[in-house]
Amino acid sequence: MQAAGVVAALAALLAGNGTSVLDCVCSRTTAVARSGGILDLSDGEIETWWDYCLRSDRLPEFVSCGALEQQPAAWSAVVRTADAISGYGLAPPAGAGEEGEACADALAQLRRLTRNESLQLVGELICRMADDCIDSCSVPRLDNMAWNTTTLQADDLRHHALSQTWHAVRRITRAMVGRKSCEINYGPTYEWKDLNKTGLQAQAALYRERLSNYWRDLSQLLSLSATHFSQLFVPLAFEHMGNRTSDQQLHGWIKDVQRVKDMLHTKLTGLVHDMQYASKEIGHFEVEEDKEKPGRLILRRPLLSEQLLHHQPWNVSFHDDFSALCEQRQPEASQMFSLAATLYASYRVYWYTAAVFMDRSYEFSFKPVDEEWQLEDRSNTTLSVDTDCVQLLMNALDNPTCPLDDLPVEAVSQRLQCRAQLWDDMVQRSPHIPVTSYLAYTQRVNVNLCLLAWMAVNSFGICQDVPFSIMQSVHDARCYFDSPDDQSCLQSNATDAICSVSRAVLLLKCHDFFFFKPSNSCRVLFYLFRDVPLTYSMLTEQSLAYKATLNNATLRYKDFKIDSLKYLEISLIVINIIFRFSTAGVYMYLPQLRNLPGKIFLSFQITGIIQVLCSEVVYRMAGVPDLPTAVLIDGALTLLSCIWLNIFCYEMYACVRHLRLPNDILPAELSQLFCRQVLLALIPWSTVCVAAVALEKTSRYYLIHSRIVVLVGISMSVTFNLVCLGLVGYMYLRTRYFMRRLKIVGNNKFASKKQCLFMSVKAVILSGLGIIIRIGFHQAQGVAQFVYYVHLGTMVQGPVLFVCFICNGTTLPALKDRILVWWSPTSVPAGQELCSAAERNLARRNNEQPVVTESSL
Incomplete structure (x- = not known):
């Protein structure tokens, strides 16, 4: 059969059954290769297995920080989690039925292909993976599934949910990597040289449109992936640790694990929002010729470009911050938070894979020039803010609470009020308000802007439930600094604006308060999920000491009344x-x-x-x-x-x-x-x-x-x-x-x-x-x-x-x-004697007369 016929046949299979047929093909081919029978595979099977099955699972490598002197605290939990997930990573080979027949038919057609024909087929496949996955990678039956005691203890249902969800995650990852490979290897070429101004702008418009489509596809895939990662957490946690919980404690355990799931989903939501925001900013890219170097093109990117995506944290601090706090309430809290950190780190690798490609692709054709934010360092800026809110931030850092505990309604309301109050104080931009009395001191306090931002967005601060979107944060911060009299440009509401602006200020404009410096961090690659590497970030002693310094800096605001x-x-x-x-x-x-x-x-x-x-x-x-x-x-x-x-x-x-x-x-x-x-x-x-x-x-x-x-x-x-x-x-x-x-x-x-x-x-x-x-x-x-x-x-x-x-x-x-x-009314005080001797003698006689009378009697 000709290559065009094979492609047409496989395209029909994709339209009818999604990528499950190709998953089956990859599973069978991988099984043969691992069993030592790779020489028995045809050229078409080997090329498809190598360029499609393996390449779509490979992610870019990162430089680790070297040999570890001490393993991370969550190492054992990560290893156990990886082992648990690995069992659900690949879909089982199709058996009998229509899917089995389609798989066998696809394998038979692959054996007839030559190497060149296989390359042509692979190029067609990986360019169709993203569109196919967007339509078929969701698991509707498992979306927002309510896990309770009955459903979690049903082994068949739980195993099915884990298998389907993780299989969907693998398909999404494969589609995402395939979309990137399609853009790199099979995308159109653009001729930029010898173009007049009109032709250059027309070619640039086509280029922006293709980039916009690329980012749109990736943002949709990552949105699906974030949903499935969140859905994966509860049953995987039960599989990993919850099955040892007694029936009496299982209800509380489910409530706690659902709370951790919500925390994980909040973190993933910020990543998705950033990717969606970046896809919309592609239209603001401008291409022009470099006047200093004729023939060289300049790609001018706005401030809100994908360059900001690198500020998203590599890992979450759930385990380090909350494990000890929640140990008394939930003995398995440490394992819960480790699992959440593991899933986040794994998702962050997939997310970074999509974002890092853009930086490298520009270097081949353009000289990227990023817009600079014309704002000086704000490390020494002070603001006058409400004392009660500063006290609330200080108490949250000095006496943190376990996020698994239900906060009183009054505490939640107070946090929301303080977020609105602090934002109102920031909008007023009062650098210093004189204090004329102790009462005035308990009403307003002058706080360093960067320290206040760090106190607000700290893990224990008042911004825990607000997703971290670096794109929205920078947009809001630019609105705050560049348009002080017009806050209508804000994308965050009045309650979340303090969190959004504080994050951007900390990351970009507070050099002395930057809470996460690349030189103080260490990224380690754990190749645990078969061919999928897991990036796990650790903080060095230097960064931990810096964090402790910031904690100590807040103690000066402790106890306005002792x-x-x-x-x-x-x-x-x-x-x-x-x-x-x-x-x-x-x-x-x-x-x-x-x-x-x-x-x-x-x-x-x-x-x-x-x-x-x-x-x-x-x-x-x-x-x-x-x-x-x-x-x-x-x-x-x-x-x-x-x-x-x-x-x-x-x-x-x-x-x-x-x-x-x-x-x-x-x-x-x-x-x-x-x-x-x-x-x-x-x-x-x-x-x-x-x-x-x-x-x-x-x-x-x-x-x-x-x-x-x-x-x-x-x-x-x-x-x-x-x-x-x-x-x-x-x-x-x-x-x-x-x-x-x-x-x-x-x-x-x-x-x-x-x-x-x-x-x-x-x-x-x-x-x-x-x-x-x-x-x-x-x-x-x-x-x-x-x-x-x-x-x-x-x-x-x-x-x-x-x-x-x-x-x-x-x-x-x-x-x-x-x-x-x-x-003694009759006594005469010293210095107030009468004026003449006669008066003194008369007074003396008057005083002595009763004594004489008494003696005569």
């Missing part, structure tokens, strides 16, 4: 409130403290009491108002405290400047002056507060502006205090200088060491430097524990104020005398 110090915090808050109330009470009780400076300092104390009650009691205990409003109130009261200190310092300066003591002011004038000072304090304070509230409530984009307004107001207020105190010190030094020139020198010292210490502390308090220092410490973003300790330290303000302003040589004796008068 639970172990909760009772200490409550105690300090109570002590602070008690002493603040005590200081205010003394100023209201003692008449000599009711002068103008005393009333101003009392206003300062009342403002501080209200601030502590609002932020530490009402908000912490009752949870009202909401955190942003509480931050506004806290910042406003901090500013008002500074303004009271402004008035106090100014009055101090005015008294020294005009040599007028505060006690010399008459009561009527005192009330008038105090009302005027209150009015002067409220005008700037209300102006700043209204501006801050208007900015923050108008839009979240103006949050940074509202904080800056408050911080500028506080800074200007403290600056005014320092100027006033500086003028007072200058006048004292100037007066002392002139007195020395006038030879007026006394033996009395200015003050004792104790008094100097008290005055220094008072100067810091009155100047507002303590507030600035506290705010400065709050800017130390990323060190949560340290800022928390500073917050605890600020709670001792009450005792400090009481000691410095009450426990002095003037106020404390007066307070002691007033208290003693309560117990």
Whole structure:
């Protein structure tokens, strides 16, 4: 029979029975060759077996990392898995019936072919494999099959499903390799030289169309393969380990293995999406002549080309990350995750085989020029984000949970909310928001963009259920950076955008945070599936140490509130409130403290009491108002405290400047002056507060502006205090200088060491430097524990104020005398004796008269 007739006959067989006939032919030919009877095969059989049966199973080789000093942890599981799969790799030879007759007929026709005729036949076959497989390689009866206790324990059904599914995977792989071989060996040739511009563009259009068809076919085949790999997992896991599970535990085991299957399917879905995306981008390739080298063509590829496919991970970290976590819940968790990693690695080899061909094919005809993304390294970029979400990311890394456990609905909802919140924070692009209080620190935190991206997309992060598509990630990241005001170009939704952009940022724009560097990885080839190599990637000690470094970098965001110090915090808050109330009470009780400076300092104390009650009691205990409003109130009261200190310092300066003591002011004038000072304090304070509230409530984009307004107001207020105190010190030094020139020198010292210490502390308090220092410490973003300790330290303000302003040589004796008068109204305090000797004698006689009367009685 002529070759054309054989091809026609086999084409009819393919149309009627799919590639099962050719599988049968390959099985029988392989059996004869392996039994030592290869010399008994005809030229047609040998050529077909060599060029079709073997070539379609061979995949490109990779360079391994050399001899392994230590076998991978999952080696034994991989070997057992390979052995289990191998039994289902090849379809059994067809027996009786129509399929057997078709197989025998095909073998008979092959024996009559010459070598050249066989080559022609093989070329026809491998170019038809992809279209035939797309139509017939699916196993509809097994699609989305619900595996339960009954179906898994049915050996016939399980073995049939495994055999059919793995056989479908082998057919898909053979079709994919055949499609590549067809493109390389039997594709059309293009004449690029001596073409004018019109002819070049026409030829380029044909070339793009053929490439587009190639990628479309591969993406469809890989989509089918991903489906079958996912379907293969559950019955293969039962065959490998589940048959040792008791009937009581089998229901939970099936639930866990289904969860791992979903995780595997999520990973494979990302690979399929990338291939489909790449097939659509072929139309954007441009061919042009190289002006520097005439006769040489340039192929300009856009950024979203198949070059990005190499960023897909070679292996999944299921086994390393989750085995120990899930061991208590599921003793066979390690084997489950190893099986999932094995299937993923095997699929990744098939997937890479399709992608790597494109790079090599360009080099023969073109000079590939890839579009560069004009964006600098983002390793040092910082963002201001929501603290609760950062705490959630930190907790997920510090205390990871087993993915087999059912998360509470609240936890799932919180993850989704944080993904949306973090994306909203990224869109706002606020590099740094000033922190004016501890509450503001617990609301916003400045985080490195690359570290935040790594925390989000880590295996334990909040992006576990989002497929990793490098093509979509780069598209979204480019939209984010190049079109900051127009987010309509995003392909991801608002919930998944943070995951998509973070992955692209990490891979392409974070050189100092790149979590997987080729130099730190090791790829090993395991030829376990007969002729199909399995690539298994391992992480070296260097890469593991780098990963540990990133984990440690997140610890700085741990514990914005330390639970172990909760009772200490409550105690300090109570002590602070008690002493603040005590200081205010003394100023209201003692008449000599009711002068103008005393009333101003009392206003300062009342403002501080209200601030502590609002932020530490009402908000912490009752949870009202909401955190942003509480931050506004806290910042406003901090500013008002500074303004009271402004008035106090100014009055101090005015008294020294005009040599007028505060006690010399008459009561009527005192009330008038105090009302005027209150009015002067409220005008700037209300102006700043209204501006801050208007900015923050108008839009979240103006949050940074509202904080800056408050911080500028506080800074200007403290600056005014320092100027006033500086003028007072200058006048004292100037007066002392002139007195020395006038030879007026006394033996009395200015003050004792104790008094100097008290005055220094008072100067810091009155100047507002303590507030600035506290705010400065709050800017130390990323060190949560340290800022928390500073917050605890600020709670001792009450005792400090009481000691410095009450426990002095003037106020404390007066307070002691007033208290003693309560117990003994007739006692005369020291220094408050009567004015004349006659009055003292009369008082003495009045006191002695009852004693004389009593003695006479």
